Amino acid sequence: MSLQSTEINSVRISFDKDKTKEYRTNYNNPCDCQDCRNYYKNIESNGALLEFLSDFGIDYKRTEEVFSWDLENNSNSLIHSEGYYGVFGKIEGDEFSIEKFGTKIIFAKGANVPSDRTGDYFWICVEADFPYILDEERELQKNCFRQSEKSGFVEKVKAIFIKK
Ligand SMILES: [Zn+2]
Numbered sequence: 001m002s003l004q005s006t007e008i009n010s011v012r013i014s015f016d017k018d019k020t021k022e023y024r025t026n027y028n029n030p031c032d033c034q035d036c037r038n039y040y041k042n043i044e045s046n047g048a049l050l051e052f053l054s055d056f057g058i059d060y061k062r063t064e065e066v067f068s069w070d071l072e073n074n075s076n077s078l079i080h081s082e083g084y085y086g087v088f089g090k091i092e093g094d095e096f097s098i099e100k101f102g103t104k105i106i107f108a109k110g111a112n113v114p115s116d117r118t119g120d121y122f123w124i125c126v127e128a129d130f131p132y133i134l135d136e137e138r139e140l141q142k143n144c145f146r147q148s149e150k151s152g153f154v155e156k157v158k159a160i161f162i163k164k
Helices: 017-022 034-044 047-052 146-151 154-164
Strands: 003-008 011-016 065-070 079-091 094-099 101-107 119-129
Touching: 003 094, 011 017, 017 079, 034 047, 034 079, 034 119, 079 154
Parallel strands: none
Antiparallel strands: 003 011, 011 079, 065 079, 079 119, 094 101, 101 119
């Protein structure tokens, strides 16, 4: 446990880089679907963003969730992508976002993302409209709900509704 702190947008953020880096769970395994691989590849080609994330202990492939959808129904369409990374620590002020590295980076205290983290943590969400850059035929309109499938999140949600 070693807390570091930084200030972004006049908000103090304290975080545990090592704990964030070492955290491995079924919830943040890299996803194999085309949308997620395209997201990873776009992030991978953005060196400054990679460095920014890794300063928090984030491995860019260890998303807890990637929401993505095609902006248009054709093969040249950009893909809106939102990748969520949990970070152990605390945002010591209000939530905020910054525009940096050609993306929008959101610092959020909570997110609608399945996770098994405990204790103090917050979310860094990377949001952008990315081009399709994988070297393979593109599948259109195949949304990925990988965490839902993998973690049984859908079942949990259903269970909650049935209880009510
Ligand atoms: Zn996926």
